[in-house]
Amino acid sequence: MVQGNMDVTGGQHDPAHGDCRKVSRILARVGDKWSVLIVMLLGDGPRRFNEIRRMVGGISQRMLTLTLRGLERDGMVTRTVYPTVPPRVEYALTPLGQSLREPVQALGTWALANIDRVDAAQQEFDSRTA
Amino acid sequence: MVQGNMDVTGGQHDPAHGDCRKVSRILARVGDKWSVLIVMLLGDGPRRFNEIRRMVGGISQRMLTLTLRGLERDGMVTRTVYPTVPPRVEYALTPLGQSLREPVQALGTWALANIDRVDAAQQEFDSRTA
DNA sequence: CCGTATCCCGCATGATACTG
DNA sequence: CAGTATCATGCGGGATACGG
Numbered sequence A, B: 001m002v003q004g005n006m007d008v009t010g011g012q013h014d015p016a017h018g019d020c021r022k023v024s025r026i027l028a029r030v031g032d033k034w035s036v037l038i039v040m041l042l043g044d045g046p047r048r049f050n051e052i053r054r055m056v057g058g059i060s061q062r063m064l065t066l067t068l069r070g071l072e073r074d075g076m077v078t079r080t081v082y083p084t085v086p087p088r089v090e091y092a093l094t095p096l097g098q099s100l101r102e103p104v105q106a107l108g109t110w111a112l113a114n115i116d117r118v119d120a121a122q123q124e125f126d127s128r129t130a
Numbered sequence C: 001c002c003g004t005a006t007c008c009c010g011c012a013t014g015a016t017a018c019t020g
Numbered sequence D: 001c002a003g004t005a006t007c008a009t010g011c012g013g014g015a016t017a018c019g020g
Helices: A020-031 A035-042 A049-056 A061-073 A095-129 B020-031 B035-042 B049-056 B061-073 B095-129
Strands: A077-082 A088-093 B077-082 B088-093
Touching: A020 A035, A020 B020, A020 B035, A020 B095, A035 A049, A035 A061, A035 A077, A035 A088, A035 A095, A035 B020, A049 A061, A049 A088, A061 A077, A061 B095, A088 A095, A095 B020, A095 B061, A095 B095, B020 B035, B035 B049, B035 B061, B035 B077, B035 B088, B035 B095, B049 B061, B049 B088, B061 B077, B088 B095
Parallel strands: none
Antiparallel strands: A077 A088, B077 B088
């Protein structure tokens, strides 16, 4: 997905930035439209498929499946099938997924605290440009 | 870009999740391929256009321009043109951009600390699936 | 040196319909 | 209820060429 194409020519990175490529893979996950939303939502406890669907609102069945599969693959969530009828499938955060909530929360807090400034900057920029 | 289409039907969100839509706009920025990389890079001080280009490595001229414009619009970076010949343009972080580095650092730290676990989980998942 | 303008392609996402 | 399958599409992003 995010192909590691940085520094192909042996460019000069600050050592502190050396692992950017690896980090970018995670950042991509954080940036995608639904993953973070679902991780935060599952922080309150396990949820069923359609329960998540309703709570998120606006996500297609397909994308929910894909997103949950991705998170499961990354070791962020577990998928538990109860062989009842009708079927019951529960998704829950793993410890790894739980631990991700902390830095994501921090980012969310920052966003809430600064969204006004960003909006203002955008309006100012747009009027200056127009 | 990220259209606020959550909760259109008056669904039930935990109050703590109430501002997800707004936050998502910021998260999208964090998730895009180059923005965060550039913000972190500019943390070490102002840089010129092609200087950034070389340091990032693998970014097209087009995408660098677009990314920098976006960051400028969001109030994250300033663009300063020195009317010399040849032209010299410097990009620097604003205080707002500086403040973003903290939560992003946290996320980066988390990523570095857990990337092994993620990789392991992926391999395990893939072998289990195959 | 620092861009802008075009063209083009692939993937991410959505809509819809079907299944166990 | 919890998916899978298929089709359509918009946009992110690269390549290239040109301009001040």
